[in-house]
Amino acid sequence: LFLVYIMPIDPISSKRASATPSSLYVGGPTVDPDLLANPSILRIEIMANPPVQLSLQTAQSKSPPVSTHVPSSLTPPVTPIAKERPPRSTPSPFQDPKAEQTPSISKDNASPLQFTDDLEICHDENNRSIEFGRGVWSMVYKARSLPRPQTNLPGTPPSSPTSRSQVLAVKAPLRRDARPVLNAEALTLTRLTLTQGHEQYVVPFHGYHAELGALVMSAIPTSLATYIEDQSKLARTRQPTTATMFDPVQGPASYQELARKLITGLNWLHQVAGVVHGDIKPQNILLRPIDTDDCDEALDFPYEPLYADFSATVDIPADADAPVDTTRASMSSFTPPFTAPEMLASLTSSEMAPTPASDVFSLAATLLAAATGDLLLYPNMNHRLRLEMARAGHQIIDFARSGVSGSRVPRDGFVERIVKPAVAKDPAMRVTTPEWAELASA
Incomplete structure (x- = not known):
């Protein structure tokens, strides 16, 4: 609702002729005819919130045109600037994933980062x-990058080096049929690298080495598997007490932070990047140390867990009825008990592909191994028995409790509250990653 009043202006002094409005109306389409007949300049002032001033000039006026920008009487005109962008922030795992997803690169891209x-x-x-x-398809070498010397025009001084040698991990094919698998993984890593937020959740990817058919990544030698083994050894050297025997081997605060970071990362993969990892286990999670010099206080878990090995990764189709690409190395290798039971039941089927629900199960089994300190989860069992127990994966908590470290998974404790909703027998009944991330952060 606008309150409009019209004030005659003295064309010489440009001052108002009277302090009293000559015509006052609210929202009306007409103006006092006596004022319109006057050839003097009229100023129409629209009173609103915030106030905006508009200046009109009659055809008979000889005054110069008035700028559409009305400067303040106290400040100089504002220089036009681009619209200010909000500061970037880490996407919340609870926000609408479609709003956070970055249209970085087409899923059909045929050229990986070189x-x-x-x-x-x-x-x-x-x-x-x-x-x-090394794994089924590849081996990972330690390597160093050697920046190629830059060529300079004659008569110009040599340019400063743009980069320096750094330690890298080179994932090279172990056999001839591994090249297509690594090329597909390079495409996935390229897409992930171009998606906002990847720095916190995915191993840094430097490109595909076409001559070697290899992936070049940052070297992060410590895996979650190594960390679990080290923490388990440390726990065995300490005298067990009733105060600690029910805690995860690394301690409750550190374990909770690890769980929160891993679940948040999986939520990013599913909801933002739009992929299923397909082979989550402690060996495929790397731990990048956090620089504690930049921290004001000690950290409960001084690492950033990063997902690695995307050789079994598939895209999450936008249409639930769309066929899933099963040409990847999805079930070329599996590791009980970290493989979801429904995936183990379909080993002979080429149509079965990993799903978000199977990823959730695999991470839950990983978190259970981190709590007990046992990478096998089912110790003192031969391979056949472990496989049978893995096929009944919905009982994984009970199986873990029957082991030597079963006390570290107390009933109604944090470990059970995190793992139980993620290992339901029916994949459709498992917790989704947004719900899981919220539970881990509670």
């Missing part, structure tokens, strides 16, 4: 290549 520097594989004192690890 690594252009030279590589030098590191060797030990016996001149053997240093390996970080």
Whole structure:
């Protein structure tokens, strides 16, 4: 609702002729005819919130045109600037994922990010290549990047180096049929790298080395599997007490922070990046140390867990009825008990692909292993029995309680509250990652 009054203006002094409005109306389409007949300049002032001034000029006026920008009488005109952007912040795991997703790159992109520097594989004192690890498809070497020298025009001084040598992890194919798998993984890592928030959740990817058919990533030698084993050994050296025997091996505060970070990262993969990891286990999670010099107080868990090994990753289809791409290495290898029971039941089927629910189960089993300190979860069992127990994965908490570290999973404790809703027998009944992230942060 606008309150409009019209005030005649003296064309010489540009001052109001009278302090009393000559015509006053609210929202009316007409103006006092006597004022419109007057050839003098009229100023229409629209009273609103906030106040805005508009100046009109009659055809008979000889005054120069008035700018559409009305400067304040106290400040100079404002220089036009671009619209201010809000500061970037870490996406909340509870926000609408579609609002957070960045249209970074098409899922059908056919060209991965390329690594252009030279590589030098590191060797030990016996001149053997240093390996970080190996799997079914590949082996991971320790390497150094060697930036290629820049060419300078004649007569110009040499340019300063733009980058320096750094330690890298090079994931190279172990066999001939592994190249398509690694190329597909390079495409996935390229998409993830171009998606907002990847720095906190995914191993840094530097590009695909076409000549070697290899992936080049930052070297982060410590895996969650190694961390769990170290914490388990430490726990065995301490005298058990009734105060600590019911806690996770790394301590309750540290475990809760680990769980929160891992679940938040999985929520990012599903809801923002739109992918299913497909092979979550302690060996495929790397721990990047946090620089404690930048922290005001000691951290409960001084690492950033980063997901790695995306060779089994598939896209989450926008249409639930759309066919799923099963050409990846989804079920080429599996690790009981970290594989969801429904995936184990479909080992002979080429149509079954990992789902968000199977990822949730795998991370729950990983968190259970972190609590007990036992990477096998079912100790003192042969492979056949472990596989049978893994097929009944909805009973995984009971199986863990029957082990030597079962006291670390007390009933109604934090570990059970986090793991239980994620291992339901029916995949459709398992907790979703947004709900799970909220539960872990409570």
